[in-house]
Amino acid sequence: MKRRTFVLSGMALGGALVVGWGAMPPRDRVGRRGPLTSTDNEVRLNGWIRVAADGRVLLAMNRSEMGQGVHTALPMLVAEQLDIGLDRIQLEQAGAQSLYGNVAMFLGALPFHPDDREPGHETRPVRAGRWFVAKLARELGINVTGGSSSIADAWEVLPLAAATARAELLGAAALQWRLPVDELRIVNGIIEHESGVRGHFGEFARQAAALTVSARNIHVKPREAWQLIGRQPLRTDVPAKVNGTAVFGMDVKPEGLLYAVVRHCPMLGGSAARVDVDATLRRPGVERVVRLGRTAGATSGVAVVARSTWHALQAARTMDVVWRPPPHDPAVGLLDTQRIDEALAQTAREAQDSAGGVPFHRRGDVDAAEAAAARRHEAVYHAPYLAHATMEPMNCTAQARDGRVTVWAPTQAPTFAREVAARVAGVDVDAVDLHITLLGGGFGRRLDVDYVAQAVRIAMETGGRPVQLVWPREEDFTHDFYRPAGVAVMRAALDKRGRPQALRMTVAGDAITPRWIARNRPAWATRFDAPDKTAAEGFFDLPYAVPHQRIAQQATRSGVPIGYWRAVGHSHHAFFTECFIDELAHEAGQDPVAFRLSLLDKHPRFATVLKLAADKAQWGRPLAPGRARGVALHESFGSIVAEVMEVSLDNGRPRVHRVVCAIDCGTVVHPGIVAQQMEGGVIFGLSAALYGRVDIRNGEVVQKNFHEAPMLSLAETPVIETHIVPSTLPPGGVGEPATPPAAPALVNALFALTGQRIRRLPLLLPDHVARQAG
Amino acid sequence: MQLQINGQTRDVPDDATDPSMPLLWVLRDVLQLTGTKFGCGIAACGACTVRVDGQAVRSCVTPLSSVQGRSIQTVEGLAGDKTPHPLQAARVAHQVPQCGYCQSGMLMAAAALLDTTPEPTDAQIDAAITNLCRCGTYPRVRAAIKTAAAQLKPTRPLRGPLRVKST
Numbered sequence: 001m002k003r004r005t006f007v008l009s010g011m012a013l014g015g016a017l018v019v020g021w022g023a024m025p026p027r028d029r030v031g032r033r034g035p036l037t038s039t040d041n042e043v044r045l046n047g048w049i050r051v052a053a054d055g056r057v058l059l060a061m062n063r064s065e066m067g068q069g070v071h072t073a074l075p076m077l078v079a080e081q082l083d084i085g086l087d088r089i090q091l092e093q094a095g096a097q098s099l100y101g102n103v104a105m106f107l108g109a110l111p112f113h114p115d116d117r118e119p120g121h122e123t124r125p126v127r128a129g130r131w132f133v134a135k136l137a138r139e140l141g142i143n144v145t146g147g148s149s150s151i152a153d154a155w156e157v158l159p160l161a162a163a164t165a166r167a168e169l170l171g172a173a174a175l176q177w178r179l180p181v182d183e184l185r186i187v188n189g190i191i192e193h194e195s196g197v198r199g200h201f202g203e204f205a206r207q208a209a210a211l212t213v214s215a216r217n218i219h220v221k222p223r224e225a226w227q228l229i230g231r232q233p234l235r236t237d238v239p240a241k242v243n244g245t246a247v248f249g250m251d252v253k254p255e256g257l258l259y260a261v262v263r264h265c266p267m268l269g270g271s272a273a274r275v276d277v278d279a280t281l282r283r284p285g286v287e288r289v290v291r292l293g294r295t296a297g298a299t300s301g302v303a304v305v306a307r308s309t310w311h312a313l314q315a316a317r318t319m320d321v322v323w324r325p326p327p328h329d330p331a332v333g334l335l336d337t338q339r340i341d342e343a344l345a346q347t348a349r350e351a352q353d354s355a356g357g358v359p360f361h362r363r364g365d366v367d368a369a370e371a372a373a374a375r376r377h378e379a380v381y382h383a384p385y386l387a388h389a390t391m392e393p394m395n396c397t398a399q400a401r402d403g404r405v406t407v408w409a410p411t412q413a414p415t416f417a418r419e420v421a422a423r424v425a426g427v428d429v430d431a432v433d434l435h436i437t438l439l440g441g442g443f444g445r446r447l448d449v450d451y452v453a454q455a456v457r458i459a460m461e462t463g464g465r466p467v468q469l470v471w472p473r474e475e476d477f478t479h480d481f482y483r484p485a486g487v488a489v490m491r492a493a494l495d496k497r498g499r500p501q502a503l504r505m506t507v508a509g510d511a512i513t514p515r516w517i518a519r520n521r522p523a524w525a526t527r528f529d530a531p532d533k534t535a536a537e538g539f540f541d542l543p544y545a546v547p548h549q550r551i552a553q554q555a556t557r558s559g560v561p562i563g564y565w566r567a568v569g570h571s572h573h574a575f576f577t578e579c580f581i582d583e584l585a586h587e588a589g590q591d592p593v594a595f596r597l598s599l600l601d602k603h604p605r606f607a608t609v610l611k612l613a614a615d616k617a618q619w620g621r622p623l624a625p626g627r628a629r630g631v632a633l634h635e636s637f638g639s640i641v642a643e644v645m646e647v648s649l650d651n652g653r654p655r656v657h658r659v660v661c662a663i664d665c666g667t668v669v670h671p672g673i674v675a676q677q678m679e680g681g682v683i684f685g686l687s688a689a690l691y692g693r694v695d696i697r698n699g700e701v702v703q704k705n706f707h708e709a710p711m712l713s714l715a716e717t718p719v720i721e722t723h724i725v726p727s728t729l730p731p732g733g734v735g736e737p738a739t740p741p742a743a744p745a746l747v748n749a750l751f752a753l754t755g756q757r758i759r760r761l762p763l764l765l766p767d768h769v770a771r772q773a774g
Numbered sequence: 775m776q777l778q779i780n781g782q783t784r785d786v787p788d789d790a791t792d793p794s795m796p797l798l799w800v801l802r803d804v805l806q807l808t809g810t811k812f813g814c815g816i817a818a819c820g821a822c823t824v825r826v827d828g829q830a831v832r833s834c835v836t837p838l839s840s841v842q843g844r845s846i847q848t849v850e851g852l853a854g855d856k857t858p859h860p861l862q863a864a865r866v867a868h869q870v871p872q873c874g875y876c877q878s879g880m881l882m883a884a885a886a887l888l889d890t891t892p893e894p895t896d897a898q899i900d901a902a903i904t905n906l907c908r909c910g911t912y913p914r915v916r917a918a919i920k921t922a923a924a925q926l927k928p929t930r931p932l933r934g935p936l937r938v939k940s941t
Contacts, residue, residue: 067872067909234866241874242862244809244849248875251808259803284792308790310799313815391813391821391875391908440811440875441908473814672869676914680872683910706818706906715900717912 029138029157030164035097036060043205045168047099048161049078050092051208055189055200057084057165061091062100063154064145064412065237066442067680068735069673072235074154076669080228081162081221084189084201086236093436096418096429098141104153105146106137108637108733109513111533113361114543114603119729145412146447146564148637148733151669155731163220164213171217172207173199223667223728232672237438248440249395249410254466257397258287260458261312261470263319264301264479267699268335268561269326271300276320280304283318285311290458296420297519297561298450299479303458309470316472325699334699337485340558341382344487347554348380348508352489357506357552358531360540364548366493369502373493377587379580381490382760383572385694386483386565387709392440393476396455399466404431405456406466410439412446416520420449424456443684444564448481449520477709478701481563482694484510488539488576493548498588500599502548505580507573510562511535511555529555534564538573538636538740543606544581544599560696566684567736570636574740575689575747575761578632582748583757592631592748593619605664606633608725609640613662616723617644627657630749632741638732639665643682643741645718647749654750654763656686656718661738663722666729675722677734682720685742687712690764775842779805780851786838793839797831798822800838801848809849809878813906820905823879824848830886830902849878852885860925861885864918872909880905884919893923 031047038044041053050058059078065071075089094100107130116123122130166186173191174181184193192198240246265271277289288305292298302321306312328334351357370376397408398421405425411417414434422429439446455469471479486509493502511532518525536553565571585595593614600607610633614620619629626648633642646658661678668674691710695702703709747758775786777800790804801807801824810833813821817832824833825847852859858866861884871877880903887894887902894902899916907915 067874069872232869235869235871237874238866238869238871241871241877242849242865242881243853243858244807244878246874247808248811250802250812253806253808308795308799308803309812310795310803389908391811391819391873391906393812439873441873443908470812473816473819676869676872676911679913680910683912684908687908705816706814707816711906711908712910712912713906714903714912714915717910717916720913 029099030161031099035095035099043209045165045209046161048158049165051201051205053202055202057082057089058092059089060094062094062143063150064436064439066439068677069235069670070150071237073151073669073673074158076228077154077158078162080226081159082166083186086233088189100143101137101141102144102149102153103134103137104149105144106133108147108149109533111360113541114635143415144447146444148735148737151731152638152733159220164218167213167218168208168211169201169204171211171213172204176204176207229669232670247437248392249437250470252397252408252437254399256465258305258462258465258467259309259312260303260305260467261309261316261472262292262301262303262454262475263316264299264475265323266478267323267325268299271324272302272321273324274322275302280315280319283315286315288461290461292454292457295424295453296450297448298454305458305462305467313472335559335696337385337696340485344485344508344556345380347556348487348489348506351508351552351554352504352506357554359550359552360536361549361551366502366504366548366550369548370493373501374496375494376491377494377584378491379583379759381488381576383486383575384761385485385560386688386692387477387480387694388443388445388565390441390443390445393473394451394471395469396451397466397468398455398459400425400459401464403427404433406433407452407456408435408437409452410437410446411449411452412442413449417449417452420453421456424453425460443566445480447564474704477704481561483565483571484512484562486572490576490580492584494587500546500584503546504550506552506554507539508554508556509535510558512562512564515562534569536569538570538634539577542577543603545602567636567739570634570740574632574634575743578634578741578744579747582751596633606640609662609664610642612723612725613642613644613660616721617660619644628749628753630745630752632744632748634740636737636740639663639734639737641737641741643745645745645749647746647753649753654690654746656746659718659720661722662725664725664727665732665734666727667731668724669731671724674724674734678722678738679720681736681738682742683712683717685739686746689743689746689761692762777841777846779846780848791838793837795838796834797836797838797841798833801833807848807850811875811878820879820883821876823882823905825882825886828886828889830883849881852881860922864921867921868914868918870911870914870918872911876905876907880915888923888926892927894919
């Protein structure tokens with residue numbers, strides 16, 4: 001399939017839904033006639049900004065705060081244009097309108113190769129594809145926080161909305177004072193003139209709302225004049241997060257609240273055959289037992305409603321249930337991750353040998369190059385299923401009363417949360433009031449809304465009383481939407497000097513997006529899946545100059561519930577590709593940094609990031625005995641990250657001492673938040689590389705709580721440094737890009753230390769698994 | 775039943791609880807003190823850490839019957855009347871929290887550590903702070919504990935400025 005055809009087939013997904021194509025001019029995301037309303041005390045200037053009577057600015061916040069700092073960085077974009085202090089900007093949750101949908105995340109789903117999308121030199125198909133998808137995404141208006149896209153998505157619209165508001169406020173003040181508008185200025189949220197007149201925004205808001213300022217009089221403040229962007233104001237969410245007042249999902253306590261706890265069928269996809277309801281109802285504090293179906297991708301289960309979470313937990317744990325396994329072929333048995341891994345390896349091998357799968361990247365003539373090669377190098381890599389394990393377990397609070405549904409949810413996907421609540425309650429989506437709380441971690445888990453569906457289902461049974469559903473940690477680990485497992489077969493053809501002339505690589509694994517769409521927008525589900533870029537990202541889009549390439553993805557359907565996990569496809573594909581490149585460096589007898597640089601002539605941004613990390617890590621300088629360094633370089637979500645790790649072995653256990661990160665994420669809004677995300681991304685990646693695995697036997701997930709699924713601890717955490725490449729390009733993402741290079745940098749360092757090449761994660765077996773394995 | 779929480783006597787209605795109910799759920803569901811978090815239910819993650827008679831305990835496995843008559847402190851009681859606890863101030867200065875869910879437990883574990891070990895070494899911090907954080911705030915947690923320790927000893931000079939550094 002030609003790439004263009006392929007891109008368009010990916011977009012066909014929502015093509016039929018494009019109604020009123022011209023209804024929204026391309027640039028009109030400011031929402032002049034937008035959904036915010038004016039009240040006695042608050043005047044709407046556009047779809048994003050209202051002005052309070054006391055001069056504060058109210059910003060419609062369309063992204064969820066899950067630790068990544070959007071509640072600080074997005075208002076910074078507005079504060080910059082309005083010259084007002086961050087503390088004078090108050091956030092209010094954006095509504096359900098399409099204005100607040102995410103466009104940048106959809107743009108990130110386009111499968112373009114770095115050769116075709118070098119900033120400023122994008123090819124025509126890239127520009128056309130982006131234009132089309134931006135238009136489509138704007139029409140769809142799906143609001144999700146994901147894909148490290150929040151800043152990129154807001155980058156044009158929020159400054160424009162704020163600059164428009166500024167022009168209107170200044171215009172109103174000029175009219176009132178009868179002064180030339182260009183003699184007015186704004187200092188710290190106060191409009192003033194050298195004659196001494198001054199006033200805050202609230203004094204001019206009503207007149208400003210009545211003004212129409214022409215586009216040529218709206219001036220978005222240029223980069224040279226920035227005073228806030230690029231600096232490090234204190235995060236606005238931190239004070240409440242250190243004194244216990246921050247409100248996460250479980251901290252919502254509406255009047256008359258009941259508590260519910262779910263127990264799912266332990267076998268993924270199974271259900272409850274029989275529940276001893278009467279005995280459960282006799283347990284202390286228990287009010288109701290509610291059976292839960294498979295809505296939004298959940299495994300069926302049973303919920304116990306009680307007067308406290310504890311009473312519900314106790315009753316749910318001891319409840320007598322006979323579980324029914326999901327329909328399955330007895331000759332094959334229930335889900336089993338070892339069997340899936342073997343099947344993936346076979347599938348990848350067969351696709352590789354038969355030129356099968358979807359070729360996400362093709363260039364040159366791989367067959368001829370392989371025939372002419374001096375030798376070949378091949379490797380097979382394996383990655384396990386992974387759980388998200390957000391610190392805040394899944395939970396949702398819901399109330400169904402008088403034909404309306406109120407939902408309080410820590411969610412990354414408000415559009416789907418509203419839709420599923422409406423579906424379950426049998427009401428129109430407009431009858432759903434959604435309140436988004438802070439998220440105690442998201443990492444992609446909260447892009448799914450299974451727990452919202454369950455909470456609403458339970459709330460239908462409580463006679464109008466609100467109910468708070470909480471998943472025990474065991475349910476969270478055993479009923480996640482897991483990062484899919486994957487197996488890659490990679491082969492390089494080398495010339496006499498060991499330089500790679502051809503790459504033939506195939507990865508096999510389940511594609512997330514078709515499954516996610518099917519469970520969240522059932523109307524869009526199709527029998528045949530469109531190719532999913534997330535199943536190949538970080539695998540087909542390598543920056544290295546290898547003249548002949550065929551890089552393919554073979555989609556499988558393993559039956560395990562899978563979802564987006566921090567960095568998605570990049571999370572394991574960087575492990576595959578950056579370790580394989582390291583192998584090729586070794587085959588060529590070259591230093592890993594020098595080898596990569598020799599293949600990066602056409603991609604100076606990559607080379608700069610790699611050199612910065614190597615330089616700051618003192619690459620090549622001698623280390624203490626027993627220590628070694630490893631490097632990895634990877635682009636994801638519009639940002640390029642290099643990591644150099646310094647490791648040793650402590651009684652055979654890898655110990656990471658120091659991690660040096662370099663990142664080019666385009667223009668930086670808040671460097672402190674970038675550093676936080678680099679640190680967090682590295683630690684998340686190290687947890688997975690060292691310990692992360694989800695094993696399924698007889699259809700049941702083995703790892704049920706943190707004692708069986710270790711995470712990196714403070715004691716194991718290395719020193720982490722972040723170095724940012726200065727840039728004036730539009731911003732890329734920062735929430736995810738530090739995670740992918742962590743595993744390969746660690747594994748490459750261990751190779752440098754031991755000479756042993758590790759091609760399967762995780763590195764360490766938890767004690768209980770090691771014991772079982774004897 | 776009555777409990778001593780954050781220097782106050784709080785009534786806990788007997789019909790809302792039973793003696794085996796973990797302190798966590800008494801705090802959260804009965805007394806509406808939601809700063810203390812539920813993470814795992816098996817004392818593995820530390821999100822529910824509170825102090826009982828000064829010691830850090832994991833309230834998800836601490837039965838109500840075991841804390842009667844003892845002094846309980848939660849994150850809501852960590853600050854002074856007007857001023858934040860130095861550990862809270864240091865968390866702001868070092869910009870520690872990301873999602874913030876683990877921070878209450880982290881703070882209470884650190885407060886207990888500094889009471890017994892005013893100048894903790896890295897090894898002592900490693901041993902005392904076994905709370906899990908999935909956002910990866912650990913390097914800043916360590917730095918903030920050291921800053922708070924320095925501030926709690928006013929006779930000694932501060933160990934460096936309160937700059938946000940990524941190490």
